[in-house]
Amino acid sequence: MIPFPWIPGIPYEIGITTSDGTRFSKSVEAAALAPTPDANQALLFTSLGVYVGVIPVLIGLMWYPYIRRISIGKYSFFLSLTAGLLIFLGIDALLEVNEIVNQNLAAVFNGQALSVLVTISSFIVLLYTSERLTQRAIEKAVLKKNNHSLASSSSVGKLGKSEKSTTERQGGEIYNKSAKISSSTQEVQIQLQRYQQLLKPLTISMMIAIGIGLHNFGEGLAIGAAMLLGEVALSTFLIVGFTLHNTTEGLAIVAPIAKIERSRRMMIRRLVTMGLIAGVPTIAGTWIGGFLYSPIAAVIFLSVGAGAIFQVVYSLISWISHHQKSAPSSPLSGHVIAGFITGLLIMYLTGLLL
Template sequence: MDDGLPIHERVPHWVLAIAPLGVLAFVVGLLVVTSPFGDIESMAGASTADILRMLTIVGFLAGVVPVAIGMLWFPFIRALDYRLVHGFLALSGGVLAFIAFEMIGEVLGYGAELESASLASLAGIGGVAATFGIMYALSKWRQRTAAGTEKSGLHVAYLIAVALGLHSIGEGLAIGTAFVLGRGELVTLLVIGFVMHNIMEGPTVVAAVARDRTSPPIHHFAIMGVLAGGPVILGGWLGSLADSALLAMVFYAIAIGAILQVLVELAELIRFDAETIVTRLNATTFVVGVALMFLLEDVVVEGWVLPG
């Protein structure tokens, strides 16, 4: 019976906490049992349109689906005390910081493949600096023109979604490359690995919204989910059509600049509600965010999926 209360007040907190994990287990189990990409070798003579269509499905499963699952933690996060919400924001910062650090290695790796060191430097440093500067200027302009003084978590959530989306292009590049090589089992493993990896992107996006007084309309969650996970599809297309170290390097550099700006926004969001950014809880959850991504990226994806 609907008593008019929001879901985080009608459903026990423990249910809100574990429900997304149940959905994740179902999706991963379905992929393991069905191995839906095991016949990719048969697409050797497929048309470009068929390849792009298949990569759209693969990218949707690897990108949009896990982000959507992670967003299911929003009611749980929203029910927490504001200090715990700040802890989730700090955890988001740890997730983003780890991703940025990992992408620095990717930028250096792709830069080493370029014949021109000056071009590599321009693409790497210039991409990071230009993206950070543009996003920072736009953020300050928005703050000056916003009606009212309330710091918008929804605005920050959109920035996080965009930054994560830029990072997701790199995941799509890996999937697209494996696809055109006809390695169906590797594509399946990459999708499973990225589903488990990208599950953390959902709460990373919605944690900023949880500290706002009112929940945004549902369409905002749908848009942010597509922004954060959808670019896996774009990366898959690019990986299947063009093998360009320069292109990959530019995308990674842009993503790093976007993430650095988002980290500034997260810090300002916490400072808006609290006297200090660095508390014992925030420091702990930041480290937890880094550790979780290390396990999901370096242990699950690098250690389990990629070998062989």
Template sequence: MTTDPKSDGGVTQSPNRPFGLPRWVIGVVPILLLGLVVGGFVATTPLAGVDGGEPLPDVSIDYTTLPNDDTIRLHVTNNAPEPVTISQVHVDDANWQFEMTGAGGDRTLEPLESATIEIPYSWMEEYDYSVTVIADNGATFSTTIVAANSSPGLTGQVVWTLTVIGFLIGIVPIALGIMWFPFMQTMSKKWLNAMLAFSAGVLGYLIFDGGFEAFETAQSVPSGYSGPLLVVLGISGAWLLLQAVMDWLTDDEGESRLSLAYSAALGIGLHNLAEGLAIGAAFATGRTSLGMFLIIGFMIHNVTEGPVIIAPLADGNRPSLVHFVAFGLLAGAPAILGGWIGVSTQSPLLNTLFLAIGVGALLQVVFDIGDIVRRTGSIRSAPNMMGFAIGLVFMYATGLFTL
């Protein structure tokens, strides 16, 4: 006589009714028990008599701006779990009057609340200034303004300048790269795979470059937002979301290659958006010396992004002109938008998030390029390995012009 593995005490259990109870009851029981435990903890407050001391204040000076030659503006955030009141501000160890806006009308910052401290101070260009914010309990938080320069703000001239720069380093090189499409269509399958590997090398460089920069920028994110974990969340979230969308869109080979081209354009666009944010932030802090040599360096560095987008399409019918225009705008125009945002608000949180999302998007594209190469040949063939290596080296070499 055999025993039913799903029986208990001679009573056969249905997989839809474990322990003879409806499935929803079994699913809800752990949640109810958790609620009882949490409610009991709150009701009994077993830690009420424990003196853990007051939490230390933690105020970060996110960034500084100098709107004119007699004002210093600090942008601060309270990272502590308790309110923090700002009592004094020192400039070069001297106490100065200040006004605080964005903190509910007073000088107290609630947890994770941000505010602006405006200090009437006549500063001189190219000089360094040490600024210290002092809480009511004596805790101090300092920053140094290096080589002070006036912040131009979001003026018509600045908007136009950033538009021209974004156009030159974003849209122009990508459009030039896309013009290689007819040439790429004449290549054999072996060399098309090598071109795809080259594209993967270019994207691989951007992944490492953006990843390192994201973790570096994360150090300036208010600690209450856990900057490094935000990078991990942005990278993994963007990668998984785009992969799910790609799998959901279509299984058709031709359409999946078109979707891959759009994914590549989107990932590059997010990377260029973060690049534009950095340029805009440089304008916002008065460092506007983005000379012709640097712009040319960005153009040479970014010209390979065009072939990266169209490489998956070269082994098929030519898409309509509308798609090529969309590729250029999706990948290049965010450099303009990023410049506008960067000059308006120098947010380390925003910059870190866009960098991380861009890295995740590019990572997804690299995996999809690898799938295409694997289906049509060997990933480890000599042309593919050389193509990948050349992509990395080319981006590194041209990146030296943008330092």
């Protein structure tokens, strides 16, 4: 460690010149003491994470009652708006990665290639995981219904044996029992379709929350690192900008599940859980960024977040296509196009504050 005098709040350029004349330098816009891990700093970073990540996302969840009551056309608009929001978030994450690679990461790590590798890998892994989770949930539901049907069939068989002597007299009743079994099988198929319609949007919303959580983790890293490096003005802009930026993310979580017929108490509990999944990682990001910032970790986590977001967009577009096929309008309707463009514009305009 090389001691030298400095004044808080004054910009400095700190550098090292080697024996062959090569110079490595770093500018500090406003000199300040580096945060030290203690209770006060941890509380400060926690408060920032709650203010930037948790509260705005939970505010965005308040769209739920409105979207639940709107027409099919307007609902398609909000679904495609969600896709636009997420596409912008994914691209924004990759741009942040590129900026970190150019400014803070040594060339030996080949940051751009690492980012592409992590993004594609996370996309494939999360796509497989989400599809597998949905399929397992449907299989469990079908198995439960089949067991119920077998139990009903077994009870009918026992009834036939105990009343064998009166088969002819009660033939019509036995026929009615068989008809009920057939009807029960049809009910199982109907229930299967209902489970598919229920679980698919729930899975999409959960993956949206996870993807946004990973993205917000990267935002927390940026805020914590800005404070660690003494960039007070930058950290203030990031806090205000990310807060407004993140209020739109709750809408992205709400839109896919707004039309699901579930009890209000259960749905509110699910929404709060998803909101916390999306917002709480910001707190962890500010801790790591403020106390132990690592450019390579920032590149990896932001790339994972980008891959997760692109996976969600893929699933969401598939869901929109399926949803539109059941509607009288064409899959590429004016509502869908307008919603997608509006989503991009919203994120662009709120991003101007960063």
